[in-house]
Amino acid sequence: MSIFKRRHFKYDIIIWAVRWYCKYGISYHDLEEMLSERGIQVDHCTIYRWVQFYAPKILDKLKWYWKPTRGYSWLTKATYQVNRTNLVIFQYREVRKDKNVPKDKLLYQKDAENKVATYNNRKYKTQFKQQLNKFIDLHSEIQASTYNFLKELTWGYGIAQSITYKLKRASFTGQIAWFDTDSDNRLYLHEKSSLHSKAIPSVNKKGIKYYMLVTYKPTPNWRIEAKYSITWHLEETSIGSGQEEIDGNTKNTVSLQLIYRF
Known part of the structure; x- marks a missing residue:
């Protein structure tokens, strides 16, 4: 009753x-x-x-919902200096934690022990930095991720290539990236940003991202920075949700910064 x-x-x-x-x-x-x-x-x-x-x-x-969970997270990183102009970085990160099981995947609705399960997320990253000459720098990056939860394994990957051209008073950086992953295997690709701001944006789903960053110093005290980025989600008809929802599969971002040093 x-x-x-x-x-x-x-x-x-x-x-x-x-x-x-x-x-x-x-x-x-x-x-x-x-x-x-x-x-x-x-x-x-x-x-x-x-x-x-x-x-x-x-x-x-609700005792099962407030039950303390356990887990661990660790990261290892190796750097190899090939020569004065070439650097290789390897990184591995693993996260193993408990999380709530979605209702549609519960084996028994009345069994509290089945409402919490352990997931395992592994991320692999390789970076290659090369200085061709005093004007041009290259940065290559490959990332991969696997996510195992309830014996269901998903994975994703991302590839990014950037080039920087430096002059006496100006520098130009461009990058193009290809990614194919889901939200559980969300990746964080390295990206140059304007001064005093660190940009490590996350990417998921399937798409292409490109950005261009221009820096110009007309005088020792003044610095002008402009950045434009565009992301195409190839299999989506809209991006985001709520007030931030974009009708279409393309997201454009523009930023302009003027800096004066005393």
């Missing part, structure tokens, strides 16, 4: 009041006013009886 059977008020009203009391510690009088503003007339004494009767039962059902 349902614990809400034969109650004068609907169960969602009772749950709403008990949840707000347990989570935010709102007084019974304040809850009475909040319900009254929504057109529901309930005496604070009734809310008190709801909390005393239902709160222990609800909290007991």
Whole structure:
């Protein structure tokens, strides 16, 4: 028999009041006013009886959700200086933690032990930096990621190539990247940005990203920086959600910065 059977008020009203009391510690009088503003007339004494009767039962059902989780994360990095102008970097990172199992993947709805499972995420990264001459620098990067959860293995990868051309008062940096991954294997590709800001944007799904960064120093005190980037998501019809949703599969970003040093 349902614990809400034969109650004068609907169960969602009772749950709403008990949840707000347990989570935010709102007084019974304040809850009475909040319900009254929504057109529901309930005496604070009734809310008190709801909390005393239902709160222990609800909290007991949520013990699995608040159960402490365990895990570890570690990273190793190796650098090899081939010669004065060539540098190779290898990096490996592994994360192994517990997380809640989605409802559609629960084996038994009433079995609390099946509501938390362990995932394993491994990320591999290789970077190659080369200085061709005093004007041109190259930076190549390859990343891969695997994600194993509930015996389901997914993976993704990203490849990026950038070139920097330096003059006495100006420098030009361009990069093109190709990525094919999902949200669980989200990658963070290295990207040059304007002064005093570090850009390591994440990429997921399938697409191409390109950016161009121009820096110009007309005088020793003044510095002008402009950056333009564009991302194509090849298999999407929209990007983002809510107020940040973009209608289409292309995202453009423009930034301009003027710096004066005293």
